[in-house]
Amino acid sequence: MAKKTTRNKPASKASSAPTPAKRESPWAHRDAKTGASLQKLADGVVKSALSGREPKFDVPTRAASNTKWNKSRGILQMGPATSSRELFNLGQARNFMQTLLHGQGIQALIAEGKTSSLRGMFYKSLHTIQGTKEKTFDDQTESDKVLEDIEVTLGALREELHVFAKKRGTMVGNITVIDSGDEINCRRMGSGGYAIPSICEPEVIQFKDVGADFILHVEKDTVWQRFNEDRFWETHNCILTEGSGQPTRGVRRMLHRLHKEHGLPVICLLDCDPWGHYIYSVIKQGSISLAFESERLAIPEARFLGIRAKDYEACDLSDDVQIVLNDRDIDRAKQIMAYPWFKEDRAWQREIKKMLDNGFKMEVESLITKDISYVTETYVPERLKAKDWLS
Amino acid sequence: MTDTPRRKRPSSKAKGAPADSPGGKPARATAETMAAKQREISVSEFFAKNRHLLGFDNPRKALLTTVKEAVDNSLDACEEAGILPDLEVRIEELVAPPSPTKPGRYRITILDNGPGIVRRQIENIFGKLLYGSKFHRLKMSRGQQGIGISAAGMYGLMTTGRPMLITTRSKKGKPAHHLELAMDTSKNKPEVTVDIETEEFPDTSSGTGTRVVIELEGRYVRGKASVEAYLEQTAIANPHAEIVFIPPDKASSAEDADIAEGEQSSLLPHSSPASDSASSAVNDGSASVVRTTEHADRIIYPRAVGELPPETAEIKPHPYGVELGSFLRMIKQTEEKQLAGFFKNEFCRVPPATVSEIAKAASTKTLTLTGQTYISRVDHAAAERLYRALQDSKLRAPPTDCLAPIGVRTMLAGMLKGVKAEFYAASTRSPAVYRGNPFQIEAAIAFGGDLPGDQQARVIRFANRVPLLYQQSSCAAFKSIVETSWRNYGMSQPKGGAPVGPLVVMIHMASVWVPFTSESKEAIADYDDIRKEMRLALQECGRKLGTYVRRRQRMKRESEKRDVFERYIGEIAKSCEALTGAAAAEVYDALLKQAKRRTEIADAVLDEDGKIIAFADGNGRLDDDDGVIIVGPDGEPPSPPAGGTPAKPTTSRSDAEAPAPKRKPKRPAAAKPATKQPPTGKPRKKPRGHAPPGKKPSSADPTAPAPSHKSKPRMRLSPDGTLFEVA
Structure with a gap:
């Protein structure tokens, strides 16, 4: 065991000298809790084994069927259903083993006070089962799913398991962030911006000097570059974030904290296609697979600024920006239309219907056909001023 | 030959002139001339011309049929005599088939440990078609018609000119008879060319036995419908028999080898560990299975059970299986005098009560039939009525000890x-x-x-x-x-x-x-x-x-x-x-x-x-x-x-x-x-x-x-x- 372990030191941590002491103290109680629940899980297995009962544990079901739409709170929540993970069940035996392997790996991380990437975890628990040619994990996807299972089973956050995902997402704006003790002035990040870490818990990230009025979240890096280059965050006193498509948990946690702790409205600028609509939906109410984290990730008040289906006419765009909706897009759009939180929203129904009627989708970049800075100088300011958004 | 209705008028014979023209030069056939040509068709002759009916239609099948008939006969003979059969089938290739379409020449030797055949019956059994004990009776046996082995000998004679060689010892310790047998196909009569007594006969387990050698034209093949397949299947259905097969590709090497000493044990009855003293000899205690073994020169299908199939009884025909024609023939040929005796002794499952019943049913105003009625008084029409009544009566199923x-x-x-x-x-x-x-x-x-x-x-x-x-x-x-x-x-x-x-x-x-x-x-x-x-x-x-x-x-x-x-x-x-x-x-x-x-x-x-x-x-x-x-x-x-x-x-x-x-x-x-x-x-x-x-x-x-x-x-x-x- 643990022969092939690769310990990826999180970049965020490596940079600061006084970390170990600092890092451990705020996490200490979380670690104790995680360790205890891990041990409880394993204890149950041992006890069952020794007493001749079948070892098993309950895993909350992460499926659409067990996801409830909490209308009053405006978020997706996980239901009470659990499924049993049994060792002596042909379909679950392997998963059972993997869960314990990862549990062991996590315990080691906690003990050492280190964190590992998802990929690192995959390698940490990866080996060939003795006497066979079978590997404990076929690929990282299998490993990631087991980790998510452990999260829900232990009721622990991924951060609490000392596991982080790949960094994705950038931020810049009128705010200073303290990241593992380092002060980061997001007003002076040049053209690259501050990379939003995977773990954005208060123990790691604190905010200081929040001067911005709102957050503008754009879908991808290219658009973000445009806004940053045009110093949009300066002229409009905002924080500019980007999630490289579907925003990671880190990005969503960052947005959520800024929104909750500092009351900053979150305004999204996404593509006019089912994918863009879905990203908005996830930011707003959470996703099915992470429904158990909705409460600390979802921002029901997030707004959708554009691109809107009407913009083709409203902005007088050329034919060239049209990207024809394919069958999959149409199916997906119809699914999204049927989401309970969109279904009762007539504005959203109109919006998606309009897109379907158009028969094409549009990217944010399509506004460049008007002018290179049309989006930053005209489109967004006008819409903001008119409060022309969907929510 | 009588001049009865068997007259034929083949038009092909007519050459031109009407038959009745007295002075016509090419006279048409008259009843007289035709009668001269009409004669009994010998059964042997008939089959010589229609050999396919007996399974000799092609060289390959001829070889198989010959082995089959001989093996069937041997097994039947052994079982009737209560001897556990030991058979040896040897096929030697004398002339290889020159081409895939042409037959080769083979010598087939079948040796059994059966009871042997008494001297006077040898010619009849092997040299005469339709001679046998099996056709006339209703008894479960392999052969049924009694044409098999003699037809095989005839086929050999026809294709190679070589007579069938028969060596048989019917009494233990006595010299064996050796006959060489040809057949006169036109007369359905055997022709004995050699008839000697000899001491040269292999020792069989029973002390008696018969060896038949037939030389014929044929083709030896392997695979489906081959001699080997036939023997293999025979061994499956007759696990009480031990069969040794020496195929032509192996026969050469086995020319002089008798059954190897080491394999002798497999000739002995296989016995289970649990069986009593009779099992004495070999294999005791081992639960090993008896399996066919292939050796360098032979294939041995060993005996797997040490018990002969039970002897079967011969039965009389059951009325339901008799057709009107046969019934009429039976009633004509019977030696019984009265109806009751006829039904009792010629059929099975016709009790006296039923005889009275059907006799009554077959009676008419002019002719009253009872069990005591003399058969001579039963005319064709009455017989037919009897037959119908018999078919309508409720009869028990035939006995099954047969x-x-x-x-x-x-x-x-x-x-x-x-x-x-x-x-x-x-x-x-x-x-x-x-x-x-x-x-x-x-x-x-x-x-x-x-x-x-x-x-x-x-x-x-x-x-x-x-x-x-x-x-x-x-x-x-x-x-x-x-x-x-x-x-x-x-x-x-x-x-x-x-x-x-x-x-x-x-x-x-x-x-x-x-x-x-x-x-x-x-x-x-x-x-x-x-x-x-x-x-x-x-x-x-x-x-x-x-x-x-x-x-x-x-x-x-x-x-x-x-x-x-x-x-x-x-x-x-x-x-x-x-x-x-x-x-x-x-x-x-x-x-x-x-x-x-x-x-x-x-x-x-x-x-x-x-x-x-x-x-x-x-x-x-x-x-x-x-x-x-x-x-x-x-x-x-x-x-x-x-x-x-x-x-x-x-x-x-x-x-x-x-x-x-x-x-x-x-x-x-x-x-x-x-x-x-x-x-x-x-x-x-x-x-x-x-x-x-x-x-x-x-x-x-x-x-x-x-x-x-x-x-x-x-x-x-x-x-x-x-x-x-x-x-």
């Missing part, structure tokens, strides 16, 4: 000998009747093992223990297999075809008169009654197979399951140790125990019906059914198939008036555990390689499918259990 089925255990022994499979089932139906002829159907199946899984099931058919090699598709046996729904038993079966899978299906019909579709006796005629019995017999076997297949699948699944569990348990134990501090080895052992318990069915030993009879720990149900044998992966069967039956030749069936549908010889208790062969001695699996921490993994490769002792790796069962594939 039938000697092979029997379930003997069939199993035969199958076990000739077919390498893992599952064998057999069943014998109760006797039934078609057209007044009693018959009995038996079926056996062999499944799995080394049998090819992707081909149509092999069908072997027997009539009175004689293999039928040709015309499979027109045979009632094959039709019954096709119409049986094999899918119910876990086999795949194309529509309107035989099942596909590692399967051998055997059907045997025992009857006093097997209805063949032709004189060459190659296919059983398709009577509804017969086909129905066949189907029922197949279904009996099929049900057992289905249970076994399903159970085996389940075991396979469980065994695979255990494999999976065992694979992960080691990892889990180690993780648990890391997480909780509990000793990994302890957790491992506890989990392994659970895994075994949860998949214990994989260790179960199956019974004949595929039910669990014993678990690995020795506990479990025990069941008793003689109808099935299951063979372990090492190819060793659980028990001697004929366990408990004395090896001593017995022909008496004193205690059995009618053959029981299933003969269940009481097996001695001692033989029983061997039958079920629980894998106790040898653990069914080597310990797997998923060793707990601290233990070294064994060399076993656990990724390989679990070698369940019921499943061969060559075959795969689909999850729904309908398909078998060779991996």
Whole structure:
């Protein structure tokens, strides 16, 4: 065991000298809790084994069927259903083993006070089962799913398991962030911006000097570059974030904290296609697979600024920006239309219907056909001023 | 020749002038001239010209038919004399076939240990067509018409000019007679060219015996419908016989070799460990199976049961099986004086009460018939009325002591000998009747093992223990297999075809008169009654197979399951140790125990019906059914198939008036555990390689499918259990 372990030191941590002491103290109680629940899980297995009962544990079901739409709170929540993970069940035996392997790996991380990437975890628990040619994990996807299972089973956050995902997402704006003790002035990040870490818990990230009025979240890096280059965050006193498509948990946690702790409205600028609509939906109410984290990730008040289906006419765009909706897009759009939180929203129904009627989708970049800075100088300011958004 | 109505007027003979023109030059045939040409057609001559009717239509078949007729005769003779048959069949190639289309020249020698033939009968038996004891009687025997061996000799004579050589010793210790026999085909008369007494006759186990040598033109082939296939199947249906076959490709090397000393033991009756003193000699204690063995110079089909088939009674015809023409002939030819005697002695199952009844029914105003009526007074019309009344009367079915089925255990022994499979089932139906002829159907199946899984099931058919090699598709046996729904038993079966899978299906019909579709006796005629019995017999076997297949699948699944569990348990134990501090080895052992318990069915030993009879720990149900044998992966069967039956030749069936549908010889208790062969001695699996921490993994490769002792790796069962594939 643990022969092939690769310990990826999180970049965020490596940079600061006084970390170990600092890092451990705020996490200490979380670690104790995680360790205890891990041990409880394993204890149950041992006890069952020794007493001749079948070892098993309950895993909350992460499926659409067990996801409830909490209308009053405006978020997706996980239901009470659990499924049993049994060792002596042909379909679950392997998963059972993997869960314990990862549990062991996590315990080691906690003990050492280190964190590992998802990929690192995959390698940490990866080996060939003795006497066979079978590997404990076929690929990282299998490993990631087991980790998510452990999260829900232990009721622990991924951060609490000392596991982080790949960094994705950038931020810049009128705010200073303290990241593992380092002060980061997001007003002076040049053209690259501050990379939003995977773990954005208060123990790691604190905010200081929040001067911005709102957050503008754009879908991808290219658009973000445009806004940053045009110093949009300066002229409009905002924080500019980007999630490289579907925003990671880190990005969503960052947005959520800024929104909750500092009351900053979150305004999204996404593509006019089912994918863009879905990203908005996830930011707003959470996703099915992470429904158990909705409460600390979802921002029901997030707004959708554009691109809107009407913009083709409203902005007088050329034919060239049209990207024809394919069958999959149409199916997906119809699914999204049927989401309970969109279904009762007539504005959203109109919006998606309009897109379907158009028969094409549009990217944010399509506004460049008007002018290179049309989006930053005209489109967004006008819409903001008119409060022309969907929510 | 009389000048009676047999006159023919072939128009082809007419050359031109009218026959009645007195002075015409080319006179037409007159009754006189024609009469000069009309003469009796010799039966021999007829068959010389129509040899295909007897199975001599091509060189290849001629060779087979010759062997077949001789072997059938030998077996019949041995059994009638109560001798366990020892046969040696030798084929020598004198001239190889010059081309694939031309025949070669062969010498066929068949030696038996039968009772021998008395000198005066030799010519008649071998030199005369339609001479025999079998045609006139209703008795279960291999040959029926008495044309076989003489036709073979005639064929040899015709194609090579060489006479048939017969050497026979009918009394132990006395010199043998040696005859060389030709045949005058025009007179249906044998011609003896050499007639000497000789001391040169091989020692047979009985001291008596017959050797027949025929030289003929033929072709020796291998494979389907070959001599080898015929002998193999004969051995299956006649496990009480020992047959040694020396094929031409081996005969040369065996020219001088007699039966090797070392193999002598296999000539002795096989005996089970449980059988009594009669089994004395060899093989005692060993539960090894008797299997066909191939040697450098010969193939030996050893004896697998030491008991002769019971002797069968001869029966009189049953009225339902007699047609009007035959009835009229019978009434004309009978030596009985009165009707009562006629019905009593010429038929079976016509009691006096019935005679009165039908006599009354056949009476008219002018002619009153009773049992006392003299037959001479019965005219044609009255006879016909009698016949109708007889057919309308309610008669008991014919007696069935005329039938000697092979029997379930003997069939199993035969199958076990000739077919390498893992599952064998057999069943014998109760006797039934078609057209007044009693018959009995038996079926056996062999499944799995080394049998090819992707081909149509092999069908072997027997009539009175004689293999039928040709015309499979027109045979009632094959039709019954096709119409049986094999899918119910876990086999795949194309529509309107035989099942596909590692399967051998055997059907045997025992009857006093097997209805063949032709004189060459190659296919059983398709009577509804017969086909129905066949189907029922197949279904009996099929049900057992289905249970076994399903159970085996389940075991396979469980065994695979255990494999999976065992694979992960080691990892889990180690993780648990890391997480909780509990000793990994302890957790491992506890989990392994659970895994075994949860998949214990994989260790179960199956019974004949595929039910669990014993678990690995020795506990479990025990069941008793003689109808099935299951063979372990090492190819060793659980028990001697004929366990408990004395090896001593017995022909008496004193205690059995009618053959029981299933003969269940009481097996001695001692033989029983061997039958079920629980894998106790040898653990069914080597310990797997998923060793707990601290233990070294064994060399076993656990990724390989679990070698369940019921499943061969060559075959795969689909999850729904309908398909078998060779991996």
